[in-house]
Amino acid sequence: MIARPVREITEADLLALVSDERAESQTLDFKRDVPGRDSAAKHEFSSDVCAFANTASGGDLVYGLEEDNQGKAKAIVPAAVNADEEQRRLFDIAMNGLEPRVPGVDVRAVPVAGGHVFVIRVPGSWQSPHRVRSNNQFYVREGARKRPLDVPEIRTAFLRSAGLAGQVRDFRAERVGKILAGDAPVTLAAGPIGVFHIVPVQLAEQRPAINPGMISGKDLPLISDGGSTWRINLDGYMRHEPFDRGGCRGYTLLFRDGRVEAVCVYREPEPERLGGSIPSTAMERYLLKFYDVMTKTMREMELNPPYALLFSLLRVKDAEFVFRKRHELTGGDGRFDRDVLLLPDTLIEDDRPAQRALRPLLDMVWQAAGDIMSPNFDESGEWKPR
Known part of the structure; x- marks a missing residue:
């Protein structure tokens, strides 16, 4: 995660990710573009939120940050969108795309030169396991990638x-x-x-x-x-x-x-x-x-x-x-x-x-x-x- 309360994240924090060549990790995922409005894009976004929610540490999804071929932060790519509308849209997808809903998700539109970068902080959820509504799959974050849970892992998550x-x-x-x-x-x-x-x-x-x-x-x-x-x-x-x-x-x-x-x-x-x-x-x-x-x-x-x-x-x-x-x-x-x-x-x-x-x-x-x-x-x- 970015080491700052999500509502206090600024452009300087994002620039530091680039200058430090911060790599994607168990708690951090970079995306160049904000999710599209088609069903496939919504499914992908929901899957990423699901993976963080089902992982003990949770994590930050950063939309508007390009990565290189090694998964390191390369450049800020601001989204020229209505920040308030996009915040609400992303929050709605995060809330409605998973079952049960993930409590505590926070979406922050960070003003940067040329637009906004969106940081979605997903807490590791005590109500896990969560599943994606569009395909009924349970996902978890493993290293810098997500993967579906198998049946024994799902059973263990429910007991936890x-x-x-x-x-x-x-x-x-x-x-x-x-x-x-x-x-x-x-x-x-x-x-x-x-x-x-x-x-x-x-x-x-x-x-x-x-x-x-x-x-x-x-x-x-x-x-x-x-x-x-x-x-x-x-x-x-x-x-x-x-x-x-x-x-x-x-x-x-x-x-x-x-x-x-x-x-x-x-x-x-x-x-x-x-x-x-x-x-x-x-x-x-x-x-x-x-x-x-x-x-x-x-x-x-x-x-x-x-x-x-x-x-x-x-x-x-x-x-x-x-x-x-x-x-x-x-x-x-x-x-x-x-x-x-x-x-x-x-x-x-x-x-x-x-x-x-x-x-x-x-x-x-x-x-x-x-x-x-x-x-x-x-x-x-x-x-x-x-």
Whole structure:
């Protein structure tokens, strides 16, 4: 791949490929001309995208870069086309030409003298194997060329994909178990606990190794309302609230492999509240704000979608989900009926805003408290707290 976030690639990066005589490789493929509009050209383009998606490392397709007979970058050959239209066309082919769709494909039109060069970054997909719709073939990248997968390889790829989904859920189970056992990275205060995980479901080979020492002092959002200070531990880099009343009420931990854990301790039990309480609107507000800020930070670190979102509520048996007028209208008591709630994971395949990404998850929290859905979204899906 080109060693730069795809949206930051410039003409200088492309000229460097030529001057350095960069060769095609497992993660880099050069094409002189953009794909034509006939079915054969679309098939060839889809096959190239498929090969990168089915390869752990993914890769970059560069259209507008001529190669020599040894596969080395020779010259920029700009395409004199409408850049926006061509970007959309290539993205549509990449999305619709494969089954299942490949999450995370990014198309960049790089302005150069005389036109544009198009860079298509294809992540190695956790949903592999993908096949080309036009001939039902599965392709993989091998060296500087693609080839079809044979039957045993297809079977292995399916098993690997299922294993990745299991790894995400196992990670959540392990972390929740540690928190319940009092083994969180900080001593937590008493009260109901919300735990929000964002897991980039890139293959492990793709995740950048994060050195906590290089981001020390960096601000990370919390899903609570307190200030924070930072620290580094063996797991990664963390921001946490100051200690209060014998414990901390919130932290965000960015693991070295890019996974994120955010924790908030809500109001502890009081005589009139049997199991403590969770302020529903405030909880939603902080989760929505956290998601937008945190995923922006993650993308800046090349931790791109798709993301698995997992929200858990711990120590919530009989805790009240506070929104009194709502419960009076619906007849529910607004209390959770079990101590540990592990909501189903949600997969987000693009950089959609928090209101769209978190709506299904927030509705499930309300349903766990005996209600129909969150009352804080209008008919258009906008979050407008009541």
